[in-house]
Structures are given as structure tokens and as C-alpha cells.
Amino acid sequence: MKTFTYTGLPARVIFGFNTTSRLETELDNLSISRALVMTTPLQAEAGRRILEQLGDKGVGLFPDASMHTPVDVTGRALDQFEERGADGIVSFGGGSTINLGKAIALRNDAPQVVLPTSYAGSEMTPILGQTEGNLKTTLRSDRVLPETVIYDVNHTMTLPSLMTVTSSMNAIAHAVEAMYAENANPLLSLMAEEGVRAVVRALPKLRENRDDKSARYDALYGAWLCATCLGSGGVALHHKLCHVLGGSFNLPHAETHTIVLPHALAYNAPAVPDTMMRMRRATGSGTPAATLFDLARQGGAPVALKDLGMPESGIELAVETTFRNPYYNPRPFERDAIREIIADAWSGKRPGR
Ligand code: NAD
Numbered sequence: 001m002k003t004f005t006y007t008g009l010p011a012r013v014i015f016g017f018n019t020t021s022r023l024e025t026e027l028d029n030l031s032i033s034r035a036l037v038m039t040t041p042l043q044a045e046a047g048r049r050i051l052e053q054l055g056d057k058g059v060g061l062f063p064d065a066s067m068h069t070p071v072d073v074t075g076r077a078l079d080q081f082e083e084r085g086a087d088g089i090v091s092f093g094g095g096s097t098i099n100l101g102k103a104i105a106l107r108n109d110a111p112q113v114v115l116p117t118s119y120a121g122s123e124m125t126p127i128l129g130q131t132e133g134n135l136k137t138t139l140r141s142d143r144v145l146p147e148t149v150i151y152d153v154n155h156t157m158t159l160p161s162l163m164t165v166t167s168s169m170n171a172i173a174h175a176v177e178a179m180y181a182e183n184a185n186p187l188l189s190l191m192a193e194e195g196v197r198a199v200v201r202a203l204p205k206l207r208e209n210r211d212d213k214s215a216r217y218d219a220l221y222g223a224w225l226c227a228t229c230l231g232s233g234g235v236a237l238h239h240k241l242c243h244v245l246g247g248s249f250n251l252p253h254a255e256t257h258t259i260v261l262p263h264a265l266a267y268n269a270p271a272v273p274d275t276m277m278r279m280r281r282a283t284g285s286g287t288p289a290a291t292l293f294d295l296a297r298q299g300g301a302p303v304a305l306k307d308l309g310m311p312e313s314g315i316e317l318a319v320e321t322t323f324r325n326p327y328y329n330p331r332p333f334e335r336d337a338i339r340e341i342i343a344d345a346w347s348g349k350r351p352g353r
Contacts, residue, residue, distance in 0.1 A: 262290065305345050
């Protein structure tokens, strides 16, 4: 009977198939009459189709979103926004594109309509990571929270198989940590459990058939719930390790989450019986950390940090960096045990719990 605080974030979410047809109406609702569309180079063609759909409500496409939100790219996007007299943003893509839209909103408070195409979940959070040179900084601001999110399952049908798995694991990580974060609360735990259940149900089906529409629906629905957990909830050991490893060895975001999550969950398991009960229910397995590991491996995702290029000598550096500025964690950071899970994640050992 713990005391808790729940802070909800404003969100307007449209979810389903073909929901992109609602885009113009949603722009009208936000009084956007001149939208600039954001994509990465890889999704520029789809962005052009969105721009065509918008007709005179669209003023251009900025197709240069890239990983880690470099501030010089944001600067170029802002220049285009101003030159074209834009009054709103349409972000079409994964976390990198959505982050670019958020970075613009941080600077000019432009309203954002987001069409997510991966499961990373940035659309539901007031969090923005940016890089200048080699320096990455992360901030939280209500200013960057998108006003409207249109989840159109159709846009996830093109998600490559590997990214389907790694992006799903990234989503599950948000939910897992929200269940045992310092500000955990029953509402977020409900969403987290249901989010994990939906994503875990979808993954084996998507492994069999990437075009399974009902599984794609489940995966995106689950990812939305998991993203909501990240937006309102907190993080702990898992996110700390991913930040340390990603920052120290320049490892890819979703793959790093995929590899680390089973080990972080196994480490925390003895301290979080409620989370473990929910994870057992959500995964249908007595050993949820091992099940997450299996789902990743069976889906063809990397399960060892060494396969992402991290050197073995980096294990000690990762331990030291983790202890330099530790996050809240339900189980205290124990040096030997943390070293062990980093070493297990490096070598790709299957966790036992
Ligand atoms: P991403 O956005 O970098 O996308 C990777 C590549 O996949 C890109 O080329 C993209 O265009 C392509 N892609 C995306 N969806 C596709 C689809 N449906 N079909 C074909 N190609 C597609 O990767 P991501 O994993 O979505 O996002 C990762 C980034 O998001 C990281 O930088 C991470 O830090 C950030 N992130 C931020 C938050 C937050 O709250 N601020 C939350 C989660 C992730």
C-alpha cells in the first residue's frame, strides 16, 4: 500500500489502419495551414507522398533527419521552416525523425503532428536528446511533446525484420523500467504490462510473416503503451547501461537496448517481485528475462555487445562509467554483479531468470 504520484501528459492519439487520411483534419485542429514535413533520406519518398496529400497545407519536405539529432541538422531544418513560412511540423518516421521535429519545437514552439513508423516511442515523451560534435545532451521539456500522434499501422508494414525486433525490444525496455522506476505507479504498471503483452504476442507472428497485419497492429499498440510509460515514468539500470554503452562505444540505439534488457531485468529480478509477476503474465513464461533474450535471438537480432563492435577491454570502462553517476535503481548498484551482467551482455550469455 505504497503512496504514489501519477502525472499524465496531454496526448491526442489516433490509432488504426489508414489513419493518415485524418492528417489534414488534425492539422486544421491545430490551426496548421503551412506544414513542413520531416523524414530521413531513406523515407523521403514516403514523405513526398505525405506532402502531396497535404496539397496547399504543405510547404515542403526536409528529408535530412539523422541519428542523435545533430544541432547543425536542426539549424538547417529551422532555416527551411522560416524561409518557407511554415507554421507546423509533420514528422514521418522513427525516433530520429521525431526527435528532429521536437528539436525544432523546442526552439520555436511549432505544433507537431507525428506519424510514427517504428516502435521507438519518442512521440509520447517530453524527452529530447541532441548532439553537438561528440557531446550528447538530454533534456525534458513539455514544449517538445508532440500535440497529435497519428499511428497508422500501414506505415509499420515496411519496417525491416531486424528493426522490427530491435525496435520492439526498445519499446519493451520503456515498459519494464517504468514498472520499477522510482516514480512507479499502478496506472503505468497496467499500461506497461499490457504493452509488453501486446508486443511479445506480436513478435513470433512477425517473425513468421512480416506482413501479418493483426500482429503489426498489436506491436504498434503495445509500443504506444510502452512509449506512454517512458513519457510519464522513470528509468533505471537498463537505461543507464544503454546510455553508458551507447555513449562510450558509439553503439546503435535499438540493438543496444535489445542486448542489455534481459540482463538488466535479471539483475533487478530479486528486488522487484511485482514487476516479475507482471512480466511472467505478460510473456507467459516463468523466466521472462530469458524469454526476452530468446525472442531477440530467434528474431535474428544481435544478443552480444561484442557483435556490435564493443571491445572486451571496454567492460571495465563501462563499469566505471556506470558508477560515476548512478541512476535510481530498485536493487542497489553492486560492482561485481554489475560487472558480471555487462560481461554477460558482452559475450551474449542467456540469463537464467
Ligand atoms: P531511426 O528513427 O533512427 O530509424 C532508423 C532507420 O529506419 C531510418 O533510416 C528510418 O528512416 C528507417 N525507418 C524507420 N521506420 C521505418 C519503416 N517503417 N520502414 C522502413 N524504414 C524505416 O530509429 P528508431 O529506432 O526509430 O529511433 C532511434 C532514435 O530515437 C535514437 O536516436 C533514440 O535516441 C531516439 N529515441 C528517443 C526517444 C525520446 O523519448 N526522446 C525515445 C526512443 C528513442
